[in-house]
Amino acid sequence: MHILVTNDDGVHAEGIRVLALELEKLGTVTVVAPDRERSATGHAITMHHPLRVEEVRLAGTERGAYMVNGTPSDCVKLGIEALTTERVDLVVSGINRGPNLGTDVLYSGTVSGALEAAISGLPAFAISLATYEEWPYEYAARFARALAEEILQRRDLPPGTLLNVNVPCLEPSEISGVRITRLGLRRYKKVFDQRIDPRGKTYYWLAGEVVDLDDDPDADTTAIRNNYISITPLHFDLTQHGLIPRLKEWDLTRCLALS
């Protein structure tokens, strides 16, 4: 088995090291990750400058890794297309420090690494530890290994699918179980913090308090609150298929005539 590992916290983050070492128990692991934190980069790719790849070692180990001056998406594209010759069986992105839940997955570099793999037709999952505090990654890494085995043995994830996994920040004995979920609805209030700089000019920090609008037990946001590991199947088709028939009833030839 050949597993490609990436993240958005950067190649030197603890989460990717613990994950890669655990996944090595299943086969060959290739690590391709950004040179620095790339959080909140969404599904960005690098078009306007060349990508550089450097061979480094994962912190405190002899384990080699590729470090890229790009986004998680760039890393996965490079990993598949240029840095490996052996076919990749699975792509795993993480372990992220901090949750990737609900609407927020659109902003997530971690999820976007797995999304890029799904676009290339490879099975993939993203895994995040739902806390910004110090917390060991080992339990989440072992769960990732078990899930990877499950995916590789079953081979029934449809092409274009990725799984988004969030692990609550709890002792293993306090975890209620695993829940298959959908993305919950999150909003933010007080989105910006407006401040004045030492030269009297205004600037804005993105801030915001999260508001979970979803109490549905099937929402990933609820599952994490209830001490479950959440697994949400995602795809990359943003089409709102259900709305197509209604829009077809709009008389848009009028718009053409006005143009």
Added chain:
Amino acid sequence: MHILVTNDDGVHAEGIRVLALELEKLGTVTVVAPDRERSATGHAITMHHPLRVEEVRLAGTERGAYMVNGTPSDCVKLGIEALTTERVDLVVSGINRGPNLGTDVLYSGTVSGALEAAISGLPAFAISLATYEEWPYEYAARFARALAEEILQRRDLPPGTLLNVNVPCLEPSEISGVRITRLGLRRYKKVFDQRIDPRGKTYYWLAGEVVDLDDDPDADTTAIRNNYISITPLHFDLTQHGLIPRLKEWDLTRCLALS
């Protein structure tokens, strides 16, 4: 009516100027756009540095605009939350130079501006001219105005919906009509161009030839090839709902036990 306009080609691009001046015929227009090109930024937001807002004029006009050192998503968030007091009725992102079709919308800054509006519960659309060549924006701008009127009058776009519009690069008389579409499947071949720099080191340029895998007339990629304006309804829920029942059959307690 109050319309917020953004783009990803930057506040000084011709496409946003032509669009804003045309939409002003419908009411008040507030322009909030990036200070420079932000193509392929996906749905990124700026968390790690403060956002600055500067009041500028749209190229060659007396028309004011807000210029932000951020992404289209940042611009829409700032526009709604901080820079306007009057309620926003519609958000329009564009007119982009270059198509935003199929799987590529995930990388699109233009679409992400409209997506951010949809997340905030506002009706929105993104509009792109399907060429990288010089081509006048006036026809696409008039179509945008007619579509904006349609949306504002009908008021039946469900919350969380945005429309992704692509206009072919053709004389008005050559346009076949409007087609309501879904996102087509695109892949790229020869994704990276590998080169050697003057100091003998390897670097990679993202390149790639687009391969449209979809011949379905209902795909946006096909519609554009057949000289139609494509309109694809999008939403921001990446959940693959259809897969949830199948995943619930997986025995994932096994994974917990192994962890």
